[in-house]
Amino acid sequence: MTKIKVDRRECEGSECAYCVFTCPMEIFMVENDQIFIKNTEKCNSCEMCIYICPNDAIMVGEG
Ligand code: SF4
Ligand code: SF4
Secondary structure, eight states: OEEEEEOTTTOOGGGTOHHHHHOTTOOEEEETTEEEEOOGGGOOOOOHHHHHOTTOOEEEEEO
16 A cells, blocks of 8 residues: 655645646645645555655655
8 A cells, every 4th residue: 555645844735736736646635725635545656746746745655
């Protein structure tokens, strides 16, 4: 099972939201200015979110 984490100290939330629009599996969503993660079982480990995040706030790994 893939584990996905967003470091809220680094994340810019709705000011950025690149990950929301980049993830092909729609795993990130923005709500109340914060990023939330859903349906992690759909993650295909493409790492596009890691690549696109300007603040290195996303971690994707097996766990
Ligand atoms: S791309 Fe990074 S900084 Fe931007 S909303 Fe997503 S986790 Fe936050
Ligand atoms: S690794 Fe790919 S599928 Fe998984 S959360 Fe990131 S962008 Fe989405």
